[in-house]
Amino acid sequence: MTVRKRVDVRVEGVVQGVGFRPFVYSLASRLGLAGRVRNDVEGVFIEVEGALAGVEEFLTALERDAPALSEIESVTVVSGPPAGHRGFSIAAGDPAGPRRALVPADLATCDDCLRELADPAGRRHRYPFIACANCGPRFTVVRGVPYDRLLTTMAGFAMCADCSAEYHDPGDRHFRAESTCCPACGPSLRLLDARGAELCGDPVSACATLLRAGRVVAVKGLGGFHLAVAAAHQEAAAALRARKHRAEKPFAVMVADLDQAGRLCAVDGQGAALLTGRARPIVLLPRLPGAPVADAVAPGSRDLGLMLPCTPLHHLLLAELAGPMVLTSGSVGDEPIAYEDADTITRLGGIADAFLVHDRAIHVPADDSVLRPWSGGHTVLRRARGHAPEPLTLRRPAPRPVLACGAELRSTFCLVRGRRAFLSQHIGDLDDQETLRSFVEGIDHFCGLFDIRPEVVAHDLDPGYLSTRHALELTGVELVGVQHHHAHIASCLADNGETGPVIGVALDGPGHGLDGTLWGGEFLRADLTSFHRLGHLALVPMPGGAAALRQPWRMAAAYLRDEHPGLDVVRRNAAHWPDVLARTRTGLGAPMTSSAGPLFDAVSALLGIRDAVTYEGQAAAELEQRADPAESGSYPATITEGDLLVVHAADLVRAAAADVAAGIATGSIAGRFHNGVADAVVRCCVMIRDGAGLNTVALSGSVLQNALLLERAVERLRGAGFRVLTHIRVPPGDGGLSLGQAAVAAARDRSS
Template sequence: MRVTRGFTVHGTVQGVGFRPFVHRLAGGLGLSGWVANVDGHVEGEVAGPADAVAEFRRRLRTDAPVLACVREVRWNDVTGAAPFQGRGRGAPPGPAAAGQGAVSGSGGETAPSTAQPRGGAAFDIRRSGPGPRSATARREIPADAAICDACLRELFTPGDRRYRYPFVNCTDCGPRATIIEDLPYDRVRTTMRRFPLCADCAVEYTNARDRRFHAEPVACPACGPTLAWESLRGERALKAAVGAVAAGGIIAVKGLGGYQLVCDATDPAAVAELRRRKRRPTKPFAVMVRDVPAAGRLARLNSTELALLTSSARPVVLLRARRGQGGAVPQVAPAVHSRQPVPAAHPGQPTPAPEPGLPTRSPAPAPVADRLGLFLPTTGLHHLLLHELDRPLVVTSGNLADEPIAIDDTDACRALKGVADGFLTHDRPIRARYDDSVVAAVGRLPLTVRRARGLAPAPLPLDPPASVPLAGAGAQLKHTFTLADAGVAHVGPHEGDLADAATYEAFTQAYADMCRLTGITPRAVAHDLHPGYLSTRWALEQPVPHVAVQHHHAHVAACAAEHGVRGPFLGVACDGLGLGDDGTLWGGEVFVADLTRYRRVGRFATAPLPGGEAAVRHPSRMALGHVFGAEPLGSPSLERVARGFLGRLDARLVEVVRSMVEREVNCPRASSAGRLFDTVASLLGLVDTVSYEGEAAVALEAAVGRAGRDHPVPLRHRVVRVGSLWVYDSAATLGDLLERQADGEPVPRLAAAFHSALAAVTAELVARAVEDGAPRTVCLGGGCFVNVPLLTQVRRRLRAQGLRVLVGRAVPVGDGGISYGQAAVAAARLTEAQQGKAKKER
């Protein structure tokens, strides 16, 4: 029996080789029909024997391309259909389409592809048309994908026509999100429309058996983008850039999602000069290595880390550094801890977020960590640079401190002219800004630290679904935004810190572009409680209903929503600073919560932040705040045991801070886990002043790595009852630390003992809450949980209590996940409100 079936496929199905896959699948089964990109999804029809159509239906999901994500397939019977005529609902009107010919001299789009599958039946890939935008259409933007093995072989095969061509790509790899100008995804709606296909590329593009069949970014030296270095082009430009790096210079390279600054990672003078020019004295750099064996010589990798390193996203992976490599090993790959500006009439500008990796031999001061940030080449251009130079390279964002990464050629030359010795650029425009993603593994558990190139903007599930389209505005640091509609959330790329007009402008532009591409027009916007955040100010300017979400509720809600937890849970937030609903600063919190509301059941003790934002930039001030003003919960005063610490600080600073604390002048109090890390780092003499956010915590975690296999006795801790809350008395821990330091215990042992104490405290606070009837599912959130020793020990202790322990994986546990958590809370609250209204009306 012969049947005809229509299908509609939703998900990430454009820009991932889905139409060519459908074409090959139907051809192999002897089916006729058509397929097309329509709006943001794929539509088509197949006709043929019923058993073959059934097999097509099964394999449409199971055999989809590796970069695709099929979320929903809808089928309909096509009854009484006329014989297949080669044009379906997804095709634009015939005359306009047919008149374009095989190769367009202006747009570079080829004519529809028609092949003769087995049995002589015709199957067509129809040219996509913009068509009417449906209010219910689901559009997903594919992320960029690193160069695949097949293209890499071509890159280094003499005689291949793409030999040493930096922009080699195919259906399985290459730029996507960074070149898309509009959907449906076709070449004419990408920045590749500027490069008409040559005859050879057009043959590949229209050949169903070729892996470049309908690969929209396809190009070659004859018709594609070209490298440039001043007046030089192509191979000569590449050689000039390689020579500049080899001579100790710094170059700006136009990457997939923006410009990158590149220098020799093993040249201390080059790294020091990059630090000076970029105004980045200690903040770590990422290091790109040639291949997996090169990474293995510098770091230890488990199977999870290897999978992350070699994934198509090619993120920066935080790895355990090998020691004893003669100083050639890049060190310092930080854990990232969240810090928020303190409430003030005019909140101070936050310092930047950390980035992994720093060459060991750099003379610039930097804390020594046992982790480093490594990543593999993303593009053919990266491979060529590493092949020619044969050494690790620092590859970092092409910007100055606090500014967004440059994507426009003119802006890059202006911003980086004092940093780069030369520019290796090309003539393919970058449509969207995407910095490098950063990930880590805690044992076998993968964590996303920064969700950007290769990962964003691939959508994430949202459960419960949003009843109306909405946006999450994000926080102030590590900023992202989220667009949500139905059961899907599109988390925008990492924008950095909303510290100045340029970053804010980059955010608003990215938001507008994402709304246009996804087709989502938010009818509500969720935001942080902090009135000084630029994201909050922006949200309150939007002419839609506003949903205020407490910072740490958003952290734990992000974890719960990612894992599909719809009922009550215990939320543990270990973070920097966030405004609480009582107007004070929070950061070490235990909640009984669901996605609509929360109840605070535990917290860390409070301590003053002398000078507000100044205490965050100067951990010594934070330590003095604990010494002179720790919350009185029964532990002895710290001043007596802190004499050694006080003695090494400037006496005038000590007296000024003492007076501020005693008089409560500009000393907001905070229950912050992140600020406790800063305090301990300063008390141990590791860091007193930081140049980037999280530096003190990085140094403290690094000290744990130097403790080796030693397992010191945890520092003392106390948990007391204060009203309705269980409260961690951190003064007991700090007092024990100072006493053991005075007795000569080494810093690494004390750092390890502090991490163990904090894990024990977290487990006890959770245990007390469970005893009081709290749920047994625990969701962990907040930037402190990127700290490997802390997360490892907390998970182990909570699991030993028989609890279900969850932590974000695809959603960053730090502030990069705040917007997703805000969207989840807003979706739940709006749904609850609608249900309540409907109930009343009944």
């Protein structure tokens, strides 16, 4: 007699929108089991019964053979008496109960859909909205959980008979794919002129014609609008730059495939893997000499930000254009990305000559993610489309729900429930009400989507940040202030699933310190609960305050003063130095800082690379670009001991100035400076290890987006016997700060 068994199975993790229910259906059917599977607010729930051996094989294969896009966090199995199910079915989603289900990130178009897109005999030939269980929009169209069509912006598109048949066919890849559609029943594409009137002809072909003619077109993507021009068209790229008020910051370039990428940049195995990953991020890669890209696309940069198409529409457009195209965020300046059709025509009407739009609404805007490879892995510079909102897992759970409000620049927020930390997509710089509105709306959406009601709210100590002001205005919550650079180190710890203590090295821009100065070149003994400052870069005045960040020559003056014998050779903006030096002597309008960011700015100005900047981090980025990676020389910095270790970074600036006066090549000077900073980091860490007995170093802060510095520091630290933690999934800059704040708030809540 065959022994029968029934089990109820609860699966949690990223298991909705990734083909998990069709997988369960196929597995149960193959094993001759009965029951049903459904999405609900916690994940996937399965009732399965049949022969004992079949049920046991089902449970084994459930995790072993799960869809590649899924990420199973837990499987809970409860046995019960057979319920008499006949056959196996997929039941309707259950929206009742506390919401714990995870929403997947948006998925780039799969190979099967690309083949269908190119098939002249197929009913979806050249249809820009092909999607299946393995690809297509997810996070940006989801209005709630469970992940079912009615809770997405596809709800208004009723499936035709053909699509419905595929949707209900277990043997079809569209089986239970919530974005399934075709030209007969799905979204449609239109090309509009600058006033919003529809243009005649095939929208994709007409758009490509406009791009070839040097026009600027706003193209609606997965998470918002991009502004596009032909990448080789100098006048078009320059016009886009002028209209967008983006003087020099590089534009990203979309290429059709890896072959086209290889004609623009040096693409090694690591670069290819990042480009072809399911997130389809922008990847910074070394630009090839003579690459056929207009000078206005990435002025002053040895790298290009490349990306591959992430939607069928982009594949079609690139095929028609027959060349790469610039694709940059649809916004003016640093405003949030535009994503609603009517608002976009208003906001971008002075930039775009035409608009390629469609009627599938975007519920949540998401900019493109940006990654940068380095010898030890890759750095996430911006975490957004393709990554958000998939959670990170904390080492230990938070006792109460947490909201962390992040920083002012590169704003993100983070919500924590239990061990899950939901880091938001990149929102932008919180310097105006429009970005603040997007920030608050994003928090509200995440709270509703994941059923989180924060009881603890973490914020930066700087009272001038709009994110801090928002936190302080909330009622009925416990507020937790977290020092900016402690949050950076905590972010690195959380990113690596660690709790500390470590030697935390925070090389960052200026941030609110505890002693009335601006910190940013810090050596900390840190864990998730607290920190102790053990050392820092020597304090230097910032003449003009924020003006010193916009005009790096001011920092060169502050570091050099009148102390260098070759001052006439290295002096920049000489006529203004007396006023700047007077500020440094009186201290009026010249706050003191230990920040590493202005140090790099000073050397950039000293070398004549960048006297004034048009975007944050420009001077330091261009200094790295000019550095000779083969340079082995290093400038020494004095380190004095006392209550705190103090690194006298002015030694590095004076050494660089001496080499400028001696006529040494810029690349060699920049290389020696980078090596000198890395050496100073290692020497400080060795001195701290000798005193504190810590052997793990965590590296964080916006300066460590510099791949050359990161490689040099990691190599030297490991050579000195240290275990080194770097960021893996979140940015080392302020885009990852909210994760660190959340981890600190949760740890303090546990210890209280």
